[in-house]
Amino acid sequence: MSALEPAADPAAALAALQGALSDPIVRDLAWLLFSVPLLRAQPPAGPLAPAFETAQEEAATLVWLRELDRDPAALHQAIAATRITRLGRYAECLLGFFLQHGPACRLVAANVALRLAGRTIGECDFLVETASGRRLHWELAVKCYLHAGGDRAELADYVGPNLQDRFDLKLAHLLGHQLPLSAREEFAALGHRGPWQPQMFVKGWLFYRWGETPPVPLPVDPLHHRGFWVTRGDWAASHARRDDARWAVLPRLAWLALRPSVADQDAAAAGLMTAEALSERLAQPTGPVMIAAFERDPLAPGRWCETERGFVVPDEWPEQARAYALSIA
Structure with a gap:
């Protein structure tokens, strides 16, 4: 099975794909699948989640997206079935639709709650199985952070627009809490046969003060989407x-x-x-x-x-x- 080679120019490849798509929701799904991650891999606890296992799956998804764009009714119905107001929930619905209907990974379960002593201690966003039989636990995050300005370049400098979220805190929560959930003893009792390999599916935009170009912190992918x-x-x-x-x-x-x-x-x-x-x-x-x-x-x-x-x-x-x-x- 051949490994999927990244596009030489991911931004150009995504622009070309979206240039062929007219439906806004289909375009959002394509962006979620093909956009550059916000983060580099964070080994050993935080490998990245590739949407495709092989180049053949990627090619099949391109065809599938164009067909979906011609008749997006099923996608629209899936999104409309839930009153969505949060960006993260919207992204979850998009990725869930792809895992259920697309030509790549198969959805095993979504939003699997883990409870301890009667209280919920976390949820696994997606459990998926690849064509080769790999069993993956994906944690999805879609974020828009603004660099707080100045020359300092640490993850803590990227803050949510309403100052209720910070990139360093989000990454620490992903690595320290969300990704390890599927390896806990309590999770095995839920009946989802593992072991599960946890992976991060982190997409979004980073915004910089007009006229400033601070250095990018090491955890951030330098090709990330910018505003x-x-x-x-x-x-x-x-x-x-x-x-x-x-x-x-x-x-x-x-x-x-x-x-x-x-x-x-x-x-x-x-x-x-x-x-x-x-x-x-x-x-x-x-x-x-x-x-x-x-x-x-x-x-x-x-x-x-x-x-x-x-x-x-x-x-x-x-x-x-x-x-x-x-x-x-």
């Missing part, structure tokens, strides 16, 4: 002068893949607006807001395509983020 962040006060100087662009506010469940291109006649319905209109919206007192820039597609006249994304944060956010990054857990 920007600016304060409301800096918005006008950094981006609002771009009269050639259109802008959109992205709801939480649109934080995965780049959004599909938009035709001129559909721009208003898709929420695209001028920089001036976005500035007026950002003037309303709110927390961090994710936005996306759309520019004219040079290969498709009359269409707008997403070219970058980022967060606009309150003016007091950088000081709060730095304090949170330096705080003792």
Whole structure:
């Protein structure tokens, strides 16, 4: 069985794939499967979870995604069956659909709760079996972290937009608590025959203060998806002068893949607006807001395509983020 060789340019390969897909949810699923992980492998406790065991499975998945894009009703029904508001839950539903219906790993069980003395001590996200018979325990995490600014580059410097999550704490919880769950004696009593090999399935975006390029911490994959962040006060100087662009506010469940291109006649319905209109919206007192820039597609006249994304944060956010990054857990 041949090992799957990584694409020479993962970003270009993902862009080409998504260029062939039009349904937003199918695009999100493709992004989840083919995007670069946020983290490097963390041996011995945290190996990465490859979505495919062989190059043949990857090729079959590409065909499967294109067919799904032509008729995505089953995927839409699976997503609509649960009222999803959290990005992590959305990603779980996408990956679960692939494991149930896609041409690669087989889903054995999902969200397997482990209880001790009547209380839940954790859940295993996915138990999967490969075509070769390997039994894997996948822990899925999809995260958007903002670098708190400055030249320091440690995982603690990457914080959630609402300052309720931090990358170093998430990784420590993955390695120290979530991944070891399937090796516990209590887990064996649940009836899922092992042993299970734990693996991390960690995807997402990292955002850097506009104009700053700090070094990347060793655990982070240097090819990770990147965006920007600016304060409301800096918005006008950094981006609002771009009269050639259109802008959109992205709801939480649109934080995965780049959004599909938009035709001129559909721009208003898709929420695209001028920089001036976005500035007026950002003037309303709110927390961090994710936005996306759309520019004219040079290969498709009359269409707008997403070219970058980022967060606009309150003016007091950088000081709060730095304090949170330096705080003792």
